[in-house]
Amino acid sequence: MADETTDQGPVTTLATPIRLDFDFTPGVAQSKFLRGLERGEFHGQRCSVCGKVYVPSRGSCPTDGVPTTEDVLLGNAGTVTTYCVVNVPFAGQSIEIPYICAQILLDGANLSFMGLLQEIPTDQIRMGMRVEAVWVDESDLTPSLASVRYFRPNGEPDADYDTYKEYL
Amino acid sequence: MAERCAVIGVGQTHHKAKRDDVSIAGLVREAAKMALADADLTWSDIDAVVIGKAPDMFEGNMMPEIYLAPALGAVGKPMFRVHTAGSVGGSTALVAAHLVSSGIHKRVLTVAYEKQSDSDAMWALSVPQPFAAPLLAGAGGYFAPHIRAYMRRSGAPDYIGRMVAVKDRKNAMRNPYAHLHLADIDMKMVEDSMMLWDPLRYLEACPSSDGAAAMVLAAEDAVSGNYPPAWVHGMAMRSEPTMFAGRDQINPQAGRDCSADVYRQAGVTNPREQFDCAEVYVPFSWYEPMWLENLGFCDLGDGWKLTESGATAFDGDIPWNASGGVLSSNPIGASGMLRFLEVAMQVRGQAGEHQVDGAKLALGQAYGGGSQFFSMWVVGSAKP
Ligand SMILES: [Zn+2]
Secondary structure (H helix, E strand, C coil): CCCHHHHCCCCCCCCCCCCCCCCCCCHHHHHHHHHHHHCCCEEEEECCCCCCEECCCCCEECCCCEECCEEEEECCEEEEEEEEEECCCCCCCCCCCCEEEEEEEECCCCCCEEEEECCCCCCCCCCCCEEEEEECCHHHCCCCHHHEEEEEECCCCCCCHHHHHHHC | CCCCEEEEEEEECCCECCCCCCCHHHHHHHHHHHHHHHHCCCHHHCCEEEEEECCCCCCCCCCHHHHHCHHHCCCCCCEEEECECECHHHHHHHHHHHHHHCCCCCEEEEEEEEEHHHCCHHHHCCCCECCECCCCCHHHHHHHHHHHHHHHHHCCCCHHHHHHHHHHHHHHCCCCCCCCCCCCCCHHHHHHCCEEEECEEHHHECCCCEEEEEEEEEEHHHCCCCCCCEEEEEEEEEECCCCCCCCCCCCCHHHHHHHHHHHHHHCCCCHHHHCCEEEECCCECCHHHHHHHHCCCCCCCCHHHHHHHCCCCCCCCCCECCCCCCCCCCCHHHHHHHHHHHHHHHHHCCCHHHCCCCCCEEEEEEEECCCCEEEEEEEECCCC
């Protein structure tokens, strides 16, 4: 009698989905940042030694090794220092491709962070472009970057390369 | 270094998109057995095993070193795990070398691997976090903006990346172990490939590979094997935070400090002149000109000119990635060790068709994470 199980050969690969659930404790500095997002504001912290403003702040300056204690409320506008256009699909992706992934330096901050840029065709984005945050409706604000829907051009002339070249 | 340390055996798998003929244990064992045979040793001659791979999240096997101990003859012996993201293959070799140079062990087997067909690296590198927008799109999405910034800062023309993509794939045609063998590769083929992370195209990025690399390192009085040893002349690791104000993402301080340290140990003051070749971690084409500058092979802003001149080609004065490099084979955890292993092969004269004529002194470099981990060694045919 033929053995159907052996006729099919050995099992070489078995896909087993994995997941990781974790509790995240933001700590004092990041809580300020996340609570700020809940109010539709960007909050950072200034280092008392080098004077640099971190947003989000992790509570200390990696360069000087001191706690950052001075809170700074930043504005809604910033500059695109650099960017890429993502056109590759992958498992778990939550944004429709192609999309612009930009490094955004908020006015008054000394460190850029990654932000989604919309309301502009992907072939018209430029380094130095001036942008502003677009927030979710007030009732939907949460202590998370999900409160920022995306950034969009704010219509100001592009920033001069010299003003942001130190942040690349 | 207290004791001299040498590479006396090397082994690597044929890197492929999918090695479904072996488990992870079979994969690492394949490379380790080759390295032992090259060193003319058996499992019982080995004092300790040092193993590395990229994040455990990739294959979903947590602490795989425990499961792999029997396959590597490590039961009852010291076994160490190293993890420094993409640079891990290099750091793993350095930890093994330190165990020899410190006089603790005579012969150490070091192994690194990745089985990308068992994993989803794009997903594992793109896990959403509450304090960051869910934008990450794998390593390419992270590095592409920095590549654009390099192009702007240096004024490099856009075809430089394509030149590197072609050069390294042509080199891979000389390496039977390379994953990609693209016989027809040319600038047009790269330009016609899909734009994945603008400005990076599909053929300017590394493939996803299954593969492993292994080396046997020995103290001076334990040298054996089929080829002359490759002596370690210098080794260094450096890291820096991923995010700090004033960080230069194009030319990281940690990379500059790491090369300064390893050059000082090896007595290298002019890398382009003194090295006969180099194997450098270039997973995306533009990282060749960027690392040429970071490693001091030229002045700042001139990396792309060196690439354009053909200096880094197989027949150039300082061949980079004669093996085909990461652009031709990327078993992530093993990719850094392959750089270290390939330069050992070069100075031992065992690189076959991709042997750089008369190579005596060479640099191996690996980097990882968001360009925040660096590991390097210098190996030579002469005793240090
Ligand atoms: Zn500071």
